[in-house]
């Protein structure tokens with residue numbers, strides 16, 4: 601599909617999803633729409649935030665243990681494999697693993713997949729210079745659709761990466777369903793690396809989604825600004841408050857925007873009118889946390905066999921390696 605056709609398709613799904621979510625009871629918006637150019641920039645700032653420990657923990661794992669991870673991936677032997685990264689972002693974490701794999705001669709080609717065309721263009725422009733010898737092809741679009749597309753390429757062993765605790769942005773049933781869909785696209789011998797944020801003291805988790813500088817607040821409110829800009833809407837972001845909650849039993853950290861007043865918002869230049877009551881919550885995002893046992897249960901139900909788990913020194917985060925038998 602051409603870039604213009606992809607952009608048109610994305611804009612019409614955006615409008616449809618926003619209207620569906622705002623007409624639902626209770627109201628919701630999908631966090632996958634957080635990432636426009638401004639949202640990408642705010643997320644970069646979140647990752648640098650003192651309270652947001654996830655990126656630092658995973659960076660520690662990859663910067664210190666990529667050699668071991670590369671050895672584990674190569675252990676099943678055979679030809680060099682393709683590495684496919686879902687939601688590659690700036691690839692700053694996978695960079696360490698790519699370096700190790702190139703050094704060992706076990707990487708055939710790297711396929712970063714991202715929903716942001718800007719990110720893919722940037723990676724294609726910058727990564728080969730930083731990693732001499734790297735063969736790569738960036739893919740812009742939906743993870744599962746793009747993964748399906750790579751199935752038409754010459755068949756080699758494939759290692760799929762899904763890092764950064766992005767799996768946490770699905771509810772546990774959705775996460776299981778997503779892993780089952782991944783499994784359906786994989787063949788015996790293929791491997792999967794997934795990063796999970798682990799359950800820990802609520803006083804560590806909650807501030808990660810409510811930083812003192814208000815960056816996460818701006819990140820959530822930015823979706824209202826994006827809807828105004830791209831979908832001819834008239835949200836007043838000052839009329840909403842960012843409110844994250846963490847439930848230590850279920851491990852779900854959920855972010856809401858609370859309507860501070862009774863208000864009416866128009867979307868799509870009058871195509872839809874949405875009424876908010878005072879104090880009504882608008883559900884924005886889940887960031888699910890897991891125990892190691894819960895991770896095993898889910899991954900094994902999806903048809904994967906455990907290979908190895910890598911932890912940071914505080915054991916707050918884990919990158920887990922799985923194989924299809």
Ligand code: AVI
Pocket residue numbers: 646654764765766767768769808809816819885886887
């Ligand atoms: C991308 N994802 C794993 C982040 C998370 O931790 O759920 C998104 C995020 N939302 C608020 N802060 C970070």
